[in-house]
Amino acid sequence: MSVRATFATAVRVLNQLRRDPRTIALLLLVPVVLIFLLDQLFHDRRQIFQQIGGPLLGLFPLITMFLVTSITMLRERVSGTLERLMALPLAKIDVLAGYALAFALLAAVQATLVSIVAFGFLGLHTQGPSWAVVLLAVSNAVLGMSLGLFVSAFARTEFQAIQFMPAFIFPQILLCGLFTPRAQMAGWLRGISDALPFTYAYDALSRATQRGLFDGRFALDLGVTIGVTVLALALGASTLRRRTG
């Protein structure tokens, strides 16, 4: 592991993003527009807005970073630059950590922006401190990034990579407790929900925003989120092969 190579990779990834202002604009503005739509949609039912606004805000970065990372990494594999990197004095962890650093930074900007709009202008309340929401959003972004990195190994084309989103992300959104409280789910659905990382990311967010509860269950949520991130990164690293056929 080399700090120099990690930073070099992070700078390189950020430079690539910088060359693509449209993507940056989409990444930063879409969450803001969505939270505004949500605000308008529940104009008369503020209770619902308060209930789902906070958690959604923390889940946006997870979803976008999942997509952005899986496509960037796929491009790296397909274009031959990954093979080239593997012939350089660069550890796999340097590549992964560089990606994580770059996208975490982007996620922090994204989450801060949407938080300012939601908490400052749309009257969204959070029981916990608002920086806790931003911090959770960043940790979720890194989770999304590591999942994206891992699944990119199973895609051959960008079309396939995009299809991983409904396949991989949508079921987790449905089952995480956002639409139906987990207590009301059928037993088998709750069983699946227990096994999905989104469930814990969502629970941490809902505890922080609605109840201001930083209790044992919150610690477990955080632990699972970080654990899954590390696991996905390790699996992702194993899909970066120095030697190929």
Added chain:
Amino acid sequence: MIDYRPMPSAPSIVVDKLRIRRGGVIVLDDLSLAVASGRVTGLLGPSGSGKTTLMRAIVGVQIVESGTIAVLGEPAGTPPLRWKVGYMTQNPAVYGDLTVRENLRYFARILDAAPESVDEVLETVAMTSFAGRVVNKLSGGQRARVSLATALIGSPELLVLDEPTVGLDPVLRRDLWKTFNELAEQGKTLLVSSHVMDEADHCHDLLLLREGKLVATGSPADVRAQSGKQDLDEAFLVLINEEVE
């Protein structure tokens, strides 16, 4: 002309009974060869003969079925070698959405090379005036030169260049071959693939591959003598067809 260079010490590359399978087919079979230090060795052969595969194995990114490759006295692909071996892939492996300079700076940072080395290699490949241009907006030959520049960064002891002159005009080609010879005079070892036979005359030594087997080795003069033809193009046709019968 008398060759005053000291007798080459140990060869830089020693390949012994190398066998490689790609996509279920044996691509290199029982291949043994040596590449002398401080010289330019041309790796020639028809399309599909295994040049790229051999180079990938030498830089340590190719899965090898059996046999050994020693590079600068160490098994190919071991971590210390990644500092000492520069590799130019056949398809330009550079980031299309970065500028020429951003690409080279990334490689320089990974290799811990001085920032000035970026300007030096740009000069070498005659791309100084394009330093600020995004790679996607370059011509094919220009892109190839950026890819070559990435291999030159950090002045590696051994350069493995896969068709570095393809698609370039005669003036550029001549200049690059001159550069390769100067690098050899400085003590670097170069292995350069090509399927343009008239480039063979720029090399000190030649390796002629056909269907994964070595059909001729030696200096251009040796190859002429072996085939009884003055024209190297014809010499290779003779040698390649001879083997078929």
